[in-house]
Amino acid sequence: MVTDERPSTSQGRESSSTGQKRRKLNDEENDDGSNGETIPKKKSKGEKNDVNRGASTSKEEKKNVEERRKWWKEGKSDNRARWTFLEHNGPVFAPEYEPLPKDVTFYYDENPMMLSPRAEEVATLYAKMLNHQSSVKSVFKRNFRTDWRKVMTEKERKIIKELEMCNFQEISAHFMKVEEKKKNMSEDEKVELQNEKKAIEEKYGFCIVDGRRQRIKNYKVEPPGLFRGRGRKVMGKFKARIMPEDVTINCSKDSKIPTAPSGHKWGSVCHDPNETWLARWKDPIRGGNCYKYVTLSHSSDLKGQMDLRKYETARRLHSKIDEIRNKYWEHIQGEGMLTKQRGVAMYLIDKLALRVGNEKEKGETADTVGCCTLRFQHIKLREERDGMKYITFNFLGKDSVPYRNKVSVKDGVFKAFQLIMENKRKGDKLFHLLDAAELNRYLQRKMKGLTAKVFRTYNASMTLQKKLDELTVSAGTDEEKILAYYQANKGAALLCNHQRSTSKNDDNAMKSLKSKIQKKAKAIKDAEKTLKRAEKAYEVSKTPEKKTIVKEKKKILEKLREEKRELLREETLMKKGKEIALNVSKIYYLDPRITVAWCKKHRIPIEKIFTPAEIEIFDWAIDMATQDFRFDGLINSV
DNA sequence: GACGAGACTTGGAATAATTTTG
DNA sequence: CAAAATTATTCCAAGTCTCGTC
Numbered sequence: 280m281v282t283d284e285r286p287s288t289s290q291g292r293e294s295s296s297t298g299q300k301r302r303k304l305n306d307e308e309n310d311d312g313s314n315g316e317t318i319p320k321k322k323s324k325g326e327k328n329d330v331n332r333g334a335s336t337s338k339e340e341k342k343n344v345e346e347r348r349k350w351w352k353e354g355k356s357d358n359r360a361r362w363t364f365l366e367h368n369g370p371v372f373a374p375e376y377e378p379l380p381k382d383v384t385f386y387y388d389e390n391p392m393m394l395s396p397r398a399e400e401v402a403t404l405y406a407k408m409l410n411h412q413s414s415v416k417s418v419f420k421r422n423f424r425t426d427w428r429k430v431m432t433e434k435e436r437k438i439i440k441e442l443e444m445c446n447f448q449e450i451s452a453h454f455m456k457v458e459e460k461k462k463n464m465s466e467d468e469k470v471e472l473q474n475e476k477k478a479i480e481e482k483y484g485f486c487i488v489d490g491r492r493q494r495i496k497n498y499k500v501e502p503p504g505l506f507r508g509r510g511r512k513v514m515g516k517f518k519a520r521i522m523p524e525d526v527t528i529n530c531s532k533d534s535k536i537p538t539a540p541s542g543h544k545w546g547s548v549c550h551d552p553n554e555t556w557l558a559r560w561k562d563p564i565r566g567g568n569c570y571k572y573v574t575l576s577h578s579s580d581l582k583g584q585m586d587l588r589k590y591e592t593a594r595r596l597h598s599k600i601d602e603i604r605n606k607y608w609e610h611i612q613g614e615g616m617l618t619k620q621r622g623v624a625m626y627l628i629d630k631l632a633l634r635v636g637n638e639k640e641k642g643e644t645a646d647t648v649g650c651c652t653l654r655f656q657h658i659k660l661r662e663e664r665d666g667m668k669y670i671t672f673n674f675l676g677k678d679s680v681p682y683r684n685k686v687s688v689k690d691g692v693f694k695a696f697q698l699i700m701e702n703k704r705k706g707d708k709l710f711h712l713l714d715a716a717e718l719n720r721y722l723q724r725k726m727k728g729l730t731a732k733v734f735r736t737y738n739a740s741m742t743l744q745k746k747l748d749e750l751t752v753s754a755g756t757d758e759e760k761i762l763a764y765y766q767a768n769k770g771a772a773l774l775c776n777h778q779r780s781t782s783k784n785d786d787n788a789m790k791s792l793k794s795k796i797q798k799k800a801k802a803i804k805d806a807e808k809t810l811k812r813a814e815k816a817y818e819v820s821k822t823p824e825k826k827t828i829v830k831e832k833k834k835i836l837e838k839l840r841e842e843k844r845e846l847l848r849e850e851t852l853m854k855k856g857k858e859i860a861l862n863v864s865k866i867y868y869l870d871p872r873i874t875v876a877w878c879k880k881h882r883i884p885i886e887k888i889f890t891p892a893e894i895e896i897f898d899w900a901i902d903m904a905t906q907d908f909r910f911d912g913l914i915n916s917v
Numbered sequence: 918g919a920c921g922a923g924a925c926t927t928g929g930a931a932t933a934a935t936t937t938t939g
Numbered sequence: 940c941a942a943a944a945t946t947a948t949t950c951c952a953a954g955t956c957t958c959g960t961c
Contacts, residue, residue, distance in 0.1 A: 508952060568922040677954055678929055732955060867927055890947060
């Protein structure tokens with residue numbers, strides 16, 4: 280029994296329940312007169328509107344709550360080790376498979392069929408995904424069929440051959456019913472479930488690192504499932520259940536070593552203070568040297584320290600950036616082909632914030648590229664009538680997100696592209712003399728710790744800071760300032776090409792805009808008709824009055840057409856706004872101290888910008904940044 | 918330095934929680 | 940008050956990059 284003494288839950292929470300309530304602002308007019316954009320508004324529950332939170336904690340609370348360690352106020356240590364003491368209780372395993380009730384039947388070729396437990400378990404995974412996007416894809420189906428057949432009995436394998444002849448409907452309906460039941464539980468039952476969850480989190484969700492209790496990010500091992508890769512050839516494969524025997528535990532020698540679930544043993548136990556992970560197991564899909572790790576939460580001291588280090592490296596880049604830019608500009612125009620390619624690559628990484636683009640194994644993975652792996656067909660050179668030169672980009676980046684951009688470039692860059700693309704054709708690497716490792720080695724020589732991804736961090740953070748400077752009106756209302764923040768944030772997100780799907784969103788704003796456009800189109804048609812009538816009348820008898828009528832009607836029509844164009848512009852703006860994800864840049868690319876300083880300076884409560892989880896993650900920045908903090912300013916110790 | 922194992926960061930989708938709406 | 944809409948968080952896939960080894 281895997282789980283008898285290690286209860287498992289369906290959900291854990293990483294954030295504290297600070298009790299923030301949010302509501303949406305009423306549609307507000309934009310002061311810059313652009314589209315009527317709405318911004319989420321965050322309302323803090325109490326009166327704790329001061330940016331320095333924690334100041335108002337009651338004395339009783341202080342006694343019980345361990346004082347937060349202010350590691351950012353301690354001197355830096357060059358210690359290589361990540362910890363000297365690490366103790367935890369090991370991960371929680373997925374609940375054991377619960378067989379389907381007797382009355383839930385699987386049918387093959389219309390005939391009811393009893394499946395063996397293993398085959399049934401894998402079948403239920405598929406049934407649960409029946410109305411998912413990916414399960415429609417043929418690769419998904421093919422991979423699932425192959426892996427499913429592997430767990431079937433000889434007899435089952437003989438019968439079940441075609442997925443199309445399988446009927447999972449009853450199984451699928453059964454799980455929907457279970458979901459429904461869960462939703463309709465009584466309040467008491469819900470509370471009890473919550474408490475159970477909390478107890479498990481309390482035991483397994485935390486660890487002790489050097490005397491401090493720290494939250495663990497993923498203390499539950501991934502349950503068995505069907506692989507949901509994006510654009511991967513392996514989607515639909517069965518991801519097997521992880522057993523304690525698959526798991527390696529990492530903790531200190533002198534800690535209480537976690538006990539494996541009864542009847543089981545850990546695969547192995549190690550005590551490596553150079554590693555940040557608490558447990559790991561081999562990735563069942565990728566296999567080989569790829570592992571899944573249990574690590575500390577983003578809000579832990581260790582991750583905070585790593586985050587701060589990342590931003591300080593990006594800030595160090597600021598003092599080198601002119602030199603680096605001058606150099607790559609020189610290289611772009613220079614003679615050598617390698618340096619020319621590297622110069623152009625640097626230009627793309629710096630200006631367009633492209634990812635470096637490591638080589639990856641062909642076939643297995645989706646055909647996505649980064650800077651160094653761009654191919655001939657991803658780029659088009661355009662010279663337009665006005666003499667302006669453009670380069671258009673069209674390729675799939677990380678997670679198969681499309682990158683489309685049209686950039687106007689100087690002659691020198693255009694020429695360099697022409698030279699680089701000479702004698703190349705579809706399928707050829709754009710920078711055939713270059714790869715990610717070579718480019719990073721080059722950067723490493725320019726500045727210690729400099730790699731291609733630092734440019735993304737640097738430029739995103741710089742964008743935020745610049746745009747905040749530019750857009751914030753000191754005399755404005757809080758709402759206006761917050762809107763300015765969102766626009767600055769959006770600038771960074773746009774740079775990083777952070778997208779989100781909008782397929783199912785047909786929100787009211789969009790709907791009303793659409794109906795407005797339709798109405799306008801109708802009005803235009805009517806106006807066209809009346810114009811034609813007026814023109815005809817003028818044809819019959821060419822009086823000056825009739826001529827002015829025609830002119831008037833023309834004017835009206837033109838005005839309507841212009842209004843429609845305006846609405847269409849608004850529509851694209853709105854669509855574009857919806858397709859941008861702001862949260863990714865906020866968490867990974869924007870130095871939180873920029874935000875904190877801005878909040879302090881403009882007296883905006885931090886809760887209006889950061890979610891409760893973000894407040895926990897960025898506590899170091901909230902404490903350490905004064906209103907004078909500048910990302911491009913002097914670097915403090917650390 | 919090239920290579921590959923492996924560890925750590927980043928990212929959109931799924932899902933849970935909360936708020937608004939009808 | 941339930942359902943719909945919206946926001947926040949979790950999940951886990953897919954990148955980047957380091958480091959040890961030859």
